[in-house]
Structures are given as structure tokens and as C-alpha cells.
Amino acid sequence: MIEGVRSVAASDLDSDGDQDLAVANGIGGDLRVLFQAQPGSFSGPTLVLGGSGLTDGPLYVAAADLDGDGDQDLVAANGGQNLTVFFQQAPGSFQSPPLVLGGPGTTTFPVSIAAADLDADGDEDLVAANSDRDESGNGSNLTIFFQAAPGSFQAAPLVLGGFGVTDGPGDVAAADFDLDGDQDLVCANGGDIFGNGSNLTVFFQLRPRTFQSSPLVLGGSTVTSGPASIAAFDLDSDGDKDIATANFAGKDLTVFWGGR
Numbered sequence: 001m002i003e004g005v006r007s008v009a010a011s012d013l014d015s016d017g018d019q020d021l022a023v024a025n026g027i028g029g030d031l032r033v034l035f036q037a038q039p040g041s042f043s044g045p046t047l048v049l050g051g052s053g054l055t056d057g058p059l060y061v062a063a064a065d066l067d068g069d070g071d072q073d074l075v076a077a078n079g080g081q082n083l084t085v086f087f088q089q090a091p092g093s094f095q096s097p098p099l100v101l102g103g104p105g106t107t108t109f110p111v112s113i114a115a116a117d118l119d120a121d122g123d124e125d126l127v128a129a130n131s132d133r134d135e136s137g138n139g140s141n142l143t144i145f146f147q148a149a150p151g152s153f154q155a156a157p158l159v160l161g162g163f164g165v166t167d168g169p170g171d172v173a174a175a176d177f178d179l180d181g182d183q184d185l186v187c188a189n190g191g192d193i194f195g196n197g198s199n200l201t202v203f204f205q206l207r208p209r210t211f212q213s214s215p216l217v218l219g220g221s222t223v224t225s226g227p228a229s230i231a232a233f234d235l236d237s238d239g240d241k242d243i244a245t246a247n248f249a250g251k252d253l254t255v256f257w258g259g260r
Contacts, residue, residue: 002046003027011063011072014092022074024058031061031076035092049074049086049094056080064115064124067151077110077128085126087151101126101145101153108132108139116174116183119208123147129169129187141166142187146209160185160203160211167197175232175241177258178204185211188227188245198225200245200256218243218256225250234258 004027013020014035021034021042033047050058057079066073067087074086074094084098102110109132118125126145133139143157161169168190177184182205191197201215219227226249235242240258247254 002032006058007060009061009063009074013063013072013074013088015071016091022061022063024061024076026057026059026079029057030055031058031074031086033074033092033094047092047094049096050076050084050098054097055084058084059111060113062113062115066115066124066126066147068123069150075113075115075126077107077113079109081109082107083110083113083126083128083145085153099151099153101155102128102143102157105134105136105138106157107143108134108141110143112169112171114172114174114185118144118174118183118185118205119146120182121147121208123150126153127172127174127185129172131168131170131190133163133192137163140168140192142169142172142185142203158209158211161187161201161215163192164196165215166201167192167194169201170228171230173230173232173243177202177232177241177243179240180205182208186230186232186243188224188230190226190228190248191221195221198227198249200224200227200230200243202243219245219254224254227254 006026007024031049034042037044058076060077071088083101086094110128112129142160145153169187170190172187185203189197198221200218203211227245228248229246243256
């Protein structure tokens with residue numbers, strides 16, 4: 001049984017040419033992979049990854065080739081305050097135990113992950129949106145783990161934002177918003193108990209591994225009330241990236257058109 005589903009990702013996880021599903025089983029405390037046996041049928045056995053002590057309270061799951069070997073790996077953001085990466089070793093088979101990134105004080109209640117080449121070196125890096133703060137004031141920020149070698153990430157992440165800048169970030173996306181050839185970041189800040197946030201913040205990349213410290217702020221409590229999810233696509237086919245956000249408190253969607 002899959003209990004407390006918090007996130008789902010679709011990808012070809014056994015290299016057979018069709019799309020499978022990976023589920024973050026929040027209450028069950030693990031990841032479940034449902035392989036597509038034939039078109040539209042997921043009747044085969046479910047693969048269970050992680051569990052207690054490995055994926056505690058997974059809230060988000062994403063698929064990407066994180067070791068450059070041509071197949072799809074999985075990464076989970078766990079309420080236990082870390083990220084876990086399961087590398088695919090053979091079609092439908094994943095490494096255990098997983099690679100653990102972050103931890104208390106570094107990835108404080110991560111709720112979303114984006115995989116993108118954030119330093120233009122040809123491999124996938126990871127950025128986590130950490131929605132909460134701990135007693136020491138750590139968190140409510142973005143943490144970027146750069147891939148140093150295939151399947152190996154720097155232990156100390158680059159931290160962006162923080163209290164007063166990215167308040168309660170609930171989602172993060174990567175795209176080239178200024179059309180300079182590198183990846184920028186946008187996060188949806190749901191807000192905190194002090195009334196900060198309820199906006200979007202865009203961090204433009206200045207050069208590899210260096211982002212503007214003062215992001216562009218979009219929206220606000222009357223425009224993007226409690227933004228919870230974000231997507232960056234060219235929605236008007238004019239060649240640049242637009243931003244759409246789903247606003248939980250506002251019960252609406254807002255679209256910010258790039259270049260307008």
C-alpha cells in the first residue's frame with residue numbers, strides 16, 4: 001500500500017522505452033517505483049527504495065541522470081532533513097544504500113528538488129528548496145549541490161536566500177530567464193508566520209556557480225498569495241521563459257510573461 005503520497009515523477013526507469021512512475025510515500029517513509037508492463041498498465045511488482053533511516057518522510061521525488069551513465073536515477077527530498085540519491089545500476093535496479101546529501105542545519109525540511117546543469121560543466125547538479133528554519137535560524141533557503149565528478153557531489157552546498165529573502169520556499173525551478181546561456185533559478189515562497197514571503201524570487205546566474213545575492217522579486221501577497229508550485233516554460237512561443245505559479249491561499253494561478 002502507498003500511504004501519504006506527496007509527489008510523483010514520470011521517467012523511463014528501466015530503459016525499456018516507456019514511462020514508469022516513482023512515488024514519494026510520505027507516511028510509509030519510502031519511495032515506490034511502478035514499472036509500466038505494457039502501454040497503460042502498471043500491474044507488475046512495485047519496487048520499494050529506502051525506508052526508515054534512509055528516506056524518512058519523503059516529500060518530493062525527481063528523476064535525472066545524476067552520474068552521466070545514460071540512465072535515470074532518483075533523488076528524494078526527505079522531511080528527515082536530507083536528500084537521498086538512488087543511482088540506477090542496471091535497468092530497474094537501484095543502488096542501496098543511497099547517497100545522502102545535506103542534513104540538519106544544511107537542508108532544513110527540503111520540500112522540492114530541481115536537477116539542472118547549474119555550472120555549465122555538462123553534468124546535472126541539484127538544488128533543494130528548504131521550506132522551514134531551525135532553532136539556529138538555518139533554512140528557509142535554497143541549497144545547491146554541484147556535481148564534482150560522475151555521481152559525486154560537493155558536501156558543502158551553495159546557499160541562496162534565507163530569512164527575509166526566500167521565506168518558506170516550497171518549490172524551485174531552473175531555466176535561462178535572461179537568455180545568456182546559463183541556468184537561473186526561481187523559487188515560490190509560500191511565506192512564514194511573520195507575514196514575509198508570498199512572492200517569487202529569481203536568482204540570475206552571473207557566471208558559473210555565482211548567482212546574484214539580491215534576487216528579482218515578483219508578485220506579493222495580493223498577486224501571488226501562498227505560492228506553492230512553479231513552472232517555467234515558453235508559454236507564448238516568443239522564445240523566452242515565462243513563469244506560472246499555483247497560489248494555495250489565493251486559489252488561483254498567476255503567469256509572469258518573460259520580456260514583457
